[in-house]
Amino acid sequence: MRRMTLLGVLAAGLALVACGDEGGETAIALDENQLLGELTSQEANQVCDDLEQPMKLAKADQCDLVGLLNSSGIEECVAIWRACLISANEPLTSTRCFTYDFEGCTVTVAEAKTCLIAMAGTLKALSCGSDFDLLQPPEECAGVREKCPSLLENGEGF
Structure with missing residues (x-):
């Protein structure tokens, strides 16, 4: 069970590492209060790029x-x-950002970014001496898990 929690956090974190559009398009300004489920395809890719x-x-963090x-x-x-x-x-990286998980999601761009940056911080803080029992999704992800569980459940969306 402890390893499954870590594996879920790892999968979710690593899936986003290399996401986004490789088309070389210029960055667009996003409204941080916009809901993920309301983003256009270009805006969703921008979230990944950001x-x-x-x-x-x-x-070294991945090796930990x-x-x-x-x-x-x-x-x-x-x-x-x-x-x-x-x-x-x-x-370890993923080659895609699965923005289809944004569909119907009521989490704001800001909430998603805050959660994922906190998850990355959790992953970066791990070492061989880390206690699996203490490893839980960061507090910053509580709203994301509640409003849009598909983003964190399977590790494919983020």
Whole structure:
């Protein structure tokens, strides 16, 4: 159960790392009070673009997660973390932002951004010494979970 919570937070966080439109379009100004469910396709992609940098995890942070998910103790976690860091593998990312989860969502752009930036902070703060029992979705995500659970349930939307 503890690993499933971490895995859900990890999946949700990493799914947004590389989201957005690669078409090179210029940024548009978004009304932060606009509901996600009311965004145009271009605006939804802009939300993803705006969150790309704040949500980006360094390879060391990603290796912390890999170590935590695949170990039963601190020593094993550190060994996995070290192997992950020296591996030639690219950092874990998603190639898409699943903006279809925005449909019907009553969370504002500001609420979604606040939640996801807090999730990234939670992920960045983890280490091999982290206690799974303390890992919960950040308080900033309570409204998002309540108003638009599809964004956080499967890790595909964010």
